[in-house]
Amino acid sequence: xxxxxxxxxxxxxxxxxxxxxxxxxxxxxxxxxxxxxxxxxxxxxxxxxxxxxxxxxxxxxxxxxxxxxxxxxxxxxxxxxxxxxxxxxxxxxxxxxxxxxxxxxxxxxxxxxxxxxxxxxxxxxxxxxxxxxxxxxxxxxxxxxxxxxxxxxxxxxxxxxxxxxxxxxxxxxxxxxxxxxxxxxxxxxxxxxxxxxxxxxxxxxxxxxxxxxxxxxxxxxxxxxxxxxxxxxxxxxxxxxxxxxxxxxxxxxxxxxxxxxxxxxxxxxxxxxxxxxxxxxxxxxxxxxxxxxxxxxxxxxxxxxxxxxxxxxxxxxxxxxxxxxxxxxxxxxxxxxxxxxxxxxxxxxxxxxxxxxxxxxxxxxxxxxxxxxxxxxxxxxxxxxxxxxxxxxxxxxxxxxxxxxxxxxxxxxxxxxxxxxxxxxxxxxxxxxxxxxxxxxxxxxxxxxxxxxxxxxxxxxxxxxxxxxxxxxxxxxxxxxxxxxxxxxxxxxxxxxxxxxxxxxxxxxxxxxxxxxxxxxxxxxxxxxxxxxxxxxxxxxxxxxxxxxxxxxxxxxxxxxxxxxxxxxxxxxxxxxxxx
Numbered sequence: 333x334x335x336x337x338x339x340x341x342x343x344x345x346x347x348x349x350x351x352x353x354x355x356x357x358x359x360x361x362x363x364x365x366x367x368x369x370x371x372x373x374x375x376x377x378x379x380x381x382x383x384x385x386x387x388x389x390x391x392x393x394x395x396x397x398x399x400x401x402x403x404x405x406x407x408x409x410x411x412x413x414x415x416x417x418x419x420x421x422x423x424x425x426x427x428x429x430x431x432x433x434x435x436x437x438x439x440x441x442x443x444x445x446x447x448x449x450x451x452x453x454x455x456x457x458x459x460x461x462x463x464x465x466x467x468x469x470x471x472x473x474x475x476x477x478x479x480x481x482x483x484x485x486x487x488x489x490x491x492x493x494x495x496x497x498x499x500x501x502x503x504x505x506x507x508x509x510x511x512x513x514x515x516x517x518x519x520x521x522x523x524x525x526x527x528x529x530x531x532x533x534x535x536x537x538x539x540x541x542x543x544x545x546x547x548x549x550x551x552x553x554x555x556x557x558x559x560x561x562x563x564x565x566x567x568x569x570x571x572x573x574x575x576x577x578x579x580x581x582x583x584x585x586x587x588x589x590x591x592x593x594x595x596x597x598x599x600x601x602x603x604x605x606x607x608x609x610x611x612x613x614x615x616x617x618x619x620x621x622x623x624x625x626x627x628x629x630x631x632x633x634x635x636x637x638x639x640x641x642x643x644x645x646x647x648x649x650x651x652x653x654x655x656x657x658x659x660x661x662x663x664x665x666x667x668x669x670x671x672x673x674x675x676x677x678x679x680x681x682x683x684x685x686x687x688x689x690x691x692x693x694x695x696x697x698x699x700x701x702x703x704x705x706x707x708x709x710x711x712x713x714x715x716x717x718x719x720x721x722x723x724x725x726x727x728x729x730x731x732x733x734x735x736x737x738x739x740x741x742x743x744x745x746x747x748x749x750x751x752x753x754x755x756x757x758x759x760x761x762x763x764x765x766x767x768x769x770x771x772x773x774x775x776x777x778x779x780x781x782x783x784x785x786x787x788x789x790x791x792x793x794x795x796x797x798x799x800x801x802x803x804x805x806x807x808x809x810x811x812x813x814x815x816x817x818x819x820x821x822x823x824x825x826x827x828x829x830x831x832x833x834x835x836x837x838x839x840x841x842x843x844x845x846x847x848x849x850x851x852x853x854x855x856x857x858x859x860x861x862x863x864x865x866x867x868x869x870x871x872x873x874x875x876x877x878x879x880x881x882x883x884x885x886x887x888x889x890x891x892x893x894x895x896x897x898x899x900x901x902x903x904x905x906x907x908x909x910x911x912x
Contacts, residue, residue, distance in 0.1 A: 348658060348659045348660075349602075349659070349660070349661065350389065350393065350565075350567065350600060350602060350659055351393070351396070353565075353600060354367060354393060354397055354565060355397075357564070357565075357598075358397065362564070363564040363595055363596075364595065366399065366400075366562075366564055367393065367394060367397040367398070367399030367400070367564055367565065368394070368399055368400045368401070368402075368561070368562055368563050368564045368565070369390045369391070369393055369394045369399065369400075369401045369402075369563065369564070369565050369566075369567060370390060370401060370402045370403070370404050370436075370558065370561065370563050370566070371386060371387055371390040371391065371401065371402075371403055371404070371425070371432070372404045372405070372406050372554070372557075373405065373406065373421050374405070374406045374407065374408075374409070374412075374413065375405050375407055375413045375414065375415075375417035375418045375421060375538075376409065376412035376413050376414075376417060376614060377412075377417060377614035377617060377618060377629075378417065378420050378421075378424075378617075378629040378630075378636045378637070378638055379420070379421055379424045379425075379636060379637045379638075380612045380614075380617065380634075380635045380636045380637065381605060381607065381610075381612070381635050381636075381637065381640065381650065381671075382604055382605040382606075382607075382612045382635075383424075383637070384424075384428060384605075384637055384650050384654065385604070385605040385654050385657075385659075386567070386569070387424075387425055387428055387430060388428070388651060388654050389567055389602065389659060390567055391425075391430040391432075393565065393567070395430075399564075400433045400434075401430070401432060401433060402432050402433050402434045402435070402436055402561060402563075403421075403422070403425065403432035403434070403435050403436070404435075404436040404437065404438065404557060404561070405418060405421075405435075405436075405437045405438065405439075406438045406550065406553065406554065406557070407437050407438050407439050407537070407538070407539065408438050408439075408547050408548055408549070408550060408553050409533070409547065410533060410535045410536060410537040410538065410547070411533060411535045413537075413538055414538060415538050418538075420629075420638065423638070424637040424638060424641075427637070427641060427647055428637070428647045428650065428651075429647050429651075436557070436561060437539060438548075438553045438554075438557050439537060439539045439540050441553070441556065441557055441560055442540065442543075442544055442547075442548070444556070444560060445548045445552065445553055445556055446500075446546075448556060448586060449496070449511060449529060449530060449548070449552075450493065450496070452513065452529075452585065453489060453492045453493050453496060453511075454489060454493070456489060456514065457513060457514050457515075457585065458492070458511055458512065458513050458514055458529065459482075459484055459485055459486075459487050459492045459511070459512060459514055460484065460487065460491075460492045460495040460496055460499070460509050460510070460511055460512075461482050461484045461485075461509065461510050461511075461512050461526075461528075462484060462495075462508065462509050463482060463483075463484070464507070465507065468482070468510070468512075468528070471517075472517075472522060472525050473517070473518075473522075473525065475520070475522060478517060478518035479517040479518065479525045479526075480517065481517055482512070482526065485514060485526070492511075495509060496511055496530070496546070499511070499530065499532050499545065499546040500544060500545050500546040501545070502534070502542075502545050504532055504545075505532070506531075506532045506533060506534055507531075507532070508532065509532065510528045510530060510531045510532075511528070511529050511530035511531075511546075512526045512527065512528050512529065513526060513527050513529050513552075513582075514526060515527070515581070521574060521577055521578075522574075523551070523574055523575055523577070523578045524577065524578060524581075527549070527551060527552075527578065528549055529548060529549050529551070529552035530546050530547065530548055530549065530552070531546070531547060531549065532545055532546055532547075533545065533546075533547045551575055551578055551579070551582075552582060554579070555578075555579040555580075555582050555583050555597065555599075556582060556583070556586055558583075558597040559583050559586060559587075559596065559597055562595075563597040564597060564598065565597070565598060565600060566579075566597045566598065566599040566600070567599075567600055567601075567602060568599055568600070568601050568602075569601060569602060569603070569604040570601045570602065570603055570604060570661070570662075570663060571604075572599065572601055573601050575599075576599045576601070579599050580599070583596055583597070601661070602659045602660070602661065603659065603660050603661065603662055603663050603664065604663065605654075605657070605666065606663060606664065606665045606666060607635065607665070607666050607667075607668055607671065608665055608666065608667050608668045608669075608824045608825065609668045609819040609820070609821050609823070609824060609826070610635045610668060610819075610820075610821070610826070611635070611820075611821065611826045611827055611830070612635050613827070615841075616830070616841065616845070617629070617634065617635075617636065619841055619842055619845065620634070620845070623842050625845065625846075625849060626820070630642045632644075632815070632817045632886075632897050633817055633818075633819075633820040633853050633854065634820070637650075641872070642871075642886065642887060642897065643817060643884070643897050643898075643899050644679075644872075644874065644875075644882060644883060644884030644897055644898075644899030644900075645675055645899060646675070646678050646679065646682065646874060648678050648682075649674050649675040649677070649678035649679065650674075652674040652677060652678055653670065653671045653674035653675075656670060656674060657670070665824075665825060668819065669904050672900045672904060673904065675882070675899065675900050676882065676900055676902070679874055679876065679882045679899065679900075680715060680876075681713075681715050681716065682713070682716070682874050683713065683874040683875055683876040683882055684712045684713060684719065684873070684874065684875055684876070685710065685711065685712060685713060685714070685875075685876050685878055686710070686862065686863050686865060686866060686875055686876070686877060686878065687710070687724060687757070687802045687803065687804055687862070687863050687877070687878055688802075688804075688812070688814070688860060688861065688862040688863070688877040688878075688880065688883070688896075689731040689732060689733055689802070689803070689804050689809075689860065689861045690733065690814055690857050690860045690877075690880065691733055691734045691735065691857070691860075692731040692732070692733070692734065692804075692859065692860070692861055693731070693732060693733075693734040693737060693775055693776075693777070693778060694729060694730070694731060694776070694777045694778065694806065695729070695730045695731070695732045695748075695777075695778045695779075695780060695803065696728065696729050696730075696777055696778070696779050696780070697728050697729075697730070697762060697780055697781065697782050698765065698779050698780070698781055699781045699782060700727075700728040700782055701728070702728055703728075704727065704728065705725050705726070705727050705805070705807075705808070706725070706726045706727075706759075707723040707724070707725060707726070708723065708724050708725075708726050708758040708759050709721050709722075709723060709758065709788075710722055710723065710724045710758055710865075722865050723865075724758065724804075724805075724808075724863055724865065725805045725807075725808035725864075726756075726759050726805055727805040727806070727807055727808065729805070729806040729807070730756070730803040730804060730805055730806060731803060731804045731805075731806055731809065731861050732748070732778070732801055732802075732803050733801070733802075733879075734775070736748055736801050737749065737764075737767070737775065737778050739767060739775070746798040746799035747799045747801060748764045748778065748780070748799070748801065749764055750764050750765065750766055750767075751763070751764065752764055752799075753797045754797055754798075754799035754800065754801050755786075755797050755799070755800045755801070756782075756800075756801055756802075756803050757800050757801065757802050757803070757878065758788070759787065759803070760782040760783060760784065760786045760787050761782070761783050761786035761792075761795060761797055762780040762781060762782045762783070763780055763781055763783075764778065764779070764780045765779045765780055765781055766778075766779050767779065801879075802878045802879050804861050804862070804863065808864055809861040809862060809863060809864060810861065810862050810863070810864055810866065810867060810894060811859070811860070811861060811893075811894070812860045812861065812862045812866075812893075812894040812895065812896060813856060813857065813858050813860065813893065813894070813895045813896070814856075814857045814860045814883070814895075814896050814897075814898065815854060815855070815856050815857075815886065815895065815896070815897050815898065816854070816855040816856075816857065816898045817853065817854055817897060817898055818850060818852060818853050818854070818855075819850055819853060820849065820850055820853045821848055821849060821850055822848050822849070822850045823848050826848055829848055830844045830845065830848070833847055833848070860896075862877075862894060862896070866885075866894065867891075867894075869885045869889075869894075870885055871884065871885045871886065871887050871889070872884060872885075873885055874899075875896070876902075877896075879902070880901075880902065881898050881899070881900060881901040881902050882898070882899040882900050882901075882902070883896045883897060883898055883899060884896065884897055884899055885897075
């Protein structure tokens with residue numbers, strides 16, 4: 333028996349229900365005291381943050397208990413699958429900090445699954461049905477009414493065997509026949525009512541080519557693949573609760589007559605990740621991409637892992653968020669603001685502080701010597717002394733944010749206004765003396781005077797002023813494009829809202845999406861400036877534009893045109909807008 337101690341005994345945080353189950357199984361010696369999990373995506377799209385929760389659980393449980401986690405692609409539908417998605421899924425998992433022990437594919441087991449299906453036909457547990465999908469669906473009955481038997485249910489075994497082979501020969505058309513398991517058409521679980529386990533698909537497979545024309549259904553392939561690989565804990569989301577009895581039945585049939593000492597996978601379900609202002613169905617995400625409502629799967633407005641990565645989220649921030657929401661047996665809608673708070677919390681510890689001016693107006697220090705340039709020290713990250721510092725040039729003409737100046741300011745406006753002092757961060761205290769306007773009354777230039785004794789280390793450097801502004805030297809900065817991203821949807825629960833719109837208006841998913849998509853989800857600012865320090869910044873560098881928010885370098889950025897994405901603002905301003 334295992335000597336595994338609970339986390340409580342070790343003084344750690346309390347166990348979630350899956351950890352408790354695994355520890356109980358280990359203590360009871362199940363599966364030879366092994367822990368083996370798998371992450372089994374279908375390669376029919378890019379992974380989203382909901383998958384990240386499953387990845388963290390599957391790989392995390394194996395890691396926590398000294399076990400094995402494999403990556404398995406459930407590639408049983410060649411119509412929707414592609415090698416592009418396979419490669420993207422691998423990249424996302426590794427970016428999150430995990431690595432698989434082995435890579436498997438459901439297609440690795442096509443022959444074993446085929447042989448198992450043949451066995452079931454011979455045992456009278458499966459039959460070929462020639463009805464249409466509509467006829468089969470009509471015969472299923474309802475949750476309160478039993479189904480009716482197919483006219484082909486008692487077809488002779490030899491006839492089903494012959495037709496099943498024809499399903500894979502290429503001579504039959506798609507939809508003309510299916511193989512069904514013979515279970516119980518009156519069972520209260522609709523999934524037991526003679527489920528389809530094979531269908532004809534003539535699209536070439538991305539791995540097996542034209543070898544197969546009959547493909548197993550997910551419910552038939554999934555549990556058997558777990559069994560073939562030696563999975564001990566098959567962790568699924570809650571919609572698979574009703575599939576679990578079928579999962580277990582197929583494994584019982586596969587094991588029948590074999591002494592395996594209960595060495596079998598056990599399916600356990602947890603709540604999937606639902607996020608406010610977010611749509612995570614692969615089908616809907618594909619529509620967004622194909623119809624050009626976003627720029628691609630990695631558009632920073634997308635809830636895909638590659639989209640969050642491009643936007644500037646760190647893998648640690650996603651882990652932090654998933655730890656906050658945890659794993660339960662009931663679904664809930666999690667606030668997007670909670671995800672953003674986890675991002676801020678993490679990036680605060682790792683982001684390099686820099687200056688950027690997004691809406692510039694010129695500030696001229698009239699008493700500062702013309703042609704003089706000073707180098708000011710800028711701390712890279714006050715939360716991390718080991719991050720060091722860099723220098724930023726200071727001169728007579730600076731850029732500041734236009735909203736940091738007000739000519740006729742209210743009493744509690746502690747930024748730049750005539751007659752008022754402010755500190756220029758890392759530099760001097762200055763007093764505004766006036767401004768210049770164009771013919772339309774727009775501010776063209778702001779004027780001030782500096783106190784040379786207020787630089788850090790000088791006699792008056794500790795003089796207190798209420799406002800501190802960031803700035804850039806006009807002659808020592810770089811032009812940049814800044815992309816401000818926001819929520820893609822205007823409604824808190826876009827999934828339910830889309831369904832309601834489609835039902836009320838009998839419209840397509842695309843038409844419904846256009847009604848609730850946020851037209852301001854992306855704002856592009858082209859006349860921005862950033863420090864010269866960022867000339868060599870790279871995608872995935874984590875930055876804080878001081879007083880503005882967290883940003884990173886976009887993959888579109890070049891030496892001739894720097895492009896930055898806003899990851900998240902410094903504070904949660906969305907909740908205030910929502911509550912108005």
